[in-house]
Structures are given as C-alpha cells and as structure tokens.
Amino acid sequence: MTGYARVQGRVQAGNDDQLSYTLTVKSVNHRFLDLQFRLPSGLDALEVELRRVLKENLVRGHVDVNLSLERNASVQIRIQSRADCGLSRRF
Numbered sequence: 858m859t860g861y862a863r864v865q866g867r868v869q870a871g872n873d874d875q876l877s878y879t880l881t882v883k884s885v886n887h888r889f890l891d892l893q894f895r896l897p898s899g900l901d902a903l904e905v906e907l908r909r910v911l912k913e914n915l916v917r918g919h920v921d922v923n924l925s926l927e928r929n930a931s932v933q934i935r936i937q938s939r940a941d942c943g944l945s946r947r948f
Contacts, residue, residue, distance in 0.1 A: 860884045870928065877927045887919035895923040 862882045870876040892911055894904045907922060 859886060867929075875929045877929060879923075879925045881921075881923040883921045883923075884918045887917060890915055890917050891919045893919070893921045895921070897924065897926050900924070 860883070862880075864880045865878070867875050867877050890912065892908055894907065896904055903924075911920065911922075
C-alpha cells in the first residue's frame, strides 16, 4: 500500500477573506496502522475526526496527513504623503 495525494483549494472565509488550503496524504506499507498528523494549531477536533474515519477505512500502513492553511485578506492600504496629511516641518 503506497500512495500519495495532494489537493489545493480556496474557500471564502468572510466578506473579503479567502482561505487557501493544501492537504497532502502519503502512505507506505507498514505492518500496523500508524497515523501521523500535521495540522495547524487549533484544529485538534479535526484530527480526532480524521483519525476515526481513517481507522474505519484502513487496516494497515504508515499514513502521513499534512494540512496547511493560509488566509488571504483583501486589505487596501493607502499611504499618504506628509503634504496630503497636512503635516509640514517647521524649523
């Protein structure tokens, strides 16, 4: 049992925010079922659910699951010069 899968996607996470994710799953032959997870902090509940689903569907193998998240906010920044802000140097 050897396999590799990688999925990348983007979901809307608010008004102007987008959440990009990359999920990678690697498996190699192993005598027993050995599950390893690398998830962003705060997603402990997701690990529990993934572990349950994988145990229901797999009998053996070393499986690495890696999930990375990146938040892309559409933020507009306006930089004003000192003249625009009404600031002037007085010496």
